Amino acid sequence: MNFAVLVFPGSNCDIDCFKAVEDTIGQPVDYVFHTETDLSKYDAILVPGGFSYGDYLRCGAIAQFAPVMAEVRKAAEAGKFVLGICNGFQILTEAGLLPGALIRNDSLKFRCHQVDLVVENATTAFTNAYAQGDIIDIPIAHGEGSYFVDDATLATLKANNQIVFRYSGDNPNGSVDHIAGVCNEAGNVVGMMPHPERAVKDILGSADGVRMFESVLKSWRERNGAASVR
Amino acid sequence: MKAKVYVTIKENVLDPQGNAVQGALHTMGFNDVSKVRIGKYLEIDLATNDRAQAEAQLKEMSEKLLANTVVEDYRIELEG
Numbered sequence: 001m002n003f004a005v006l007v008f009p010g011s012n013c014d015i016d017c018f019k020a021v022e023d024t025i026g027q028p029v030d031y032v033f034h035t036e037t038d039l040s041k042y043d044a045i046l047v048p049g050g051f052s053y054g055d056y057l058r059c060g061a062i063a064q065f066a067p068v069m070a071e072v073r074k075a076a077e078a079g080k081f082v083l084g085i086c087n088g089f090q091i092l093t094e095a096g097l098l099p100g101a102l103i104r105n106d107s108l109k110f111r112c113h114q115v116d117l118v119v120e121n122a123t124t125a126f127t128n129a130y131a132q133g134d135i136i137d138i139p140i141a142h143g144e145g146s147y148f149v150d151d152a153t154l155a156t157l158k159a160n161n162q163i164v165f166r167y168s169g170d171n172p173n174g175s176v177d178h179i180a181g182v183c184n185e186a187g188n189v190v191g192m193m194p195h196p197e198r199a200v201k202d203i204l205g206s207a208d209g210v211r212m213f214e215s216v217l218k219s220w221r222e223r224n225g226a227a228s229v230r
Numbered sequence: 231m232k233a234k235v236y237v238t239i240k241e242n243v244l245d246p247q248g249n250a251v252q253g254a255l256h257t258m259g260f261n262d263v264s265k266v267r268i269g270k271y272l273e274i275d276l277a278t279n280d281r282a283q284a285e286a287q288l289k290e291m292s293e294k295l296l297a298n299t300v301v302e303d304y305r306i307e308l309e310g
Contacts, residue, residue, distance in 0.1 A: 057270075057295070058298055062295075093300075094298065103239075104246050105246070106244060106246050107246070108246045108247065108250055146244075148300065149300070150300075
């Protein structure tokens with residue numbers, strides 16, 4: 001299974017994502033620059049955290065028009081696995097691949113600490129190794145991570161089981177309905193503010209993010225059959 | 231032709247920056263300040279002098295990039 005980690009000017013969690021794939025599931029992974037126009041060899045695309053294009057105008061606003069994003073759109077529509085983390089989540093919402101928008105934390109503070117998440121949907125490509133209702137410990141690091149959708153969209157998200165993670169207990173940013181992560185209707189595109197790639201070893205404070213990477217490998221194997229497993 | 235684009239957070243969306251500034255104004259004694267909203271102001275020079283064409287372009291720019299219409303409204307002013 002081939003992984004792409006996108007690199008925009010200002011991405012700063014790209015190395016973490018790359019290492020997380022290597023260390024958790026040991027699959028081939030490449031850095032893919034924002035100017036790339038062919039993602040056909042990749043089965044999963046990770047859109048990492050950071051401050052793409054300096055977050056000028058709005059977080060993720062400029063990145064949505066990078067050449068590589070046209071390919072990400074095609075990959076998402078083709079059912080390939082796409083995970084946006086933090087700034088990557090902001091980019092995917094700006095690109096319209098996920099509903100909603102991320103706005104400034106209600107506290108106005110940059111929040112950087114461990115949070116407990118509830119796994120609300122354990123059927124997506126990135127969460128099927130968890131059980132629904134699992135509480136997992138994953139760090140956050142963001143100033144603009146308050147997820148917003150209008151009431152009608154929220155009702156749709158609930159009806160379609162598109163809420164993937166909620167904050168358990170304290171809501172660190174004021175997001176609507178304590179939402180920390182959502183998916184598209186098909187469940188192959190997931191976006192979240194917390195950083196699972198920073199929670200892949202106990203020495204980092206938690207290894208609860210490992211199962212996200214195991215999930216996507218499992219999804220891919222289920223889709224492609226045992227014959228193509230390397 | 232010069233254009234001004236104002237991007238503001240929608241009324242039903244929390245504006246923590248605006249609230250913080252309102253709090254500061256109250257601290258300064260400006261207790262009559264009942265609300266502050268913070269937005270963005272963009273000045274755009276266009277090569278065209280065709281008003282209709284400029285408006286159409288600015289609308290497209292605003293909806294695709296300058297404003298995120300999930301959480302923001304925008305307003306365009308054309309000069310000249």
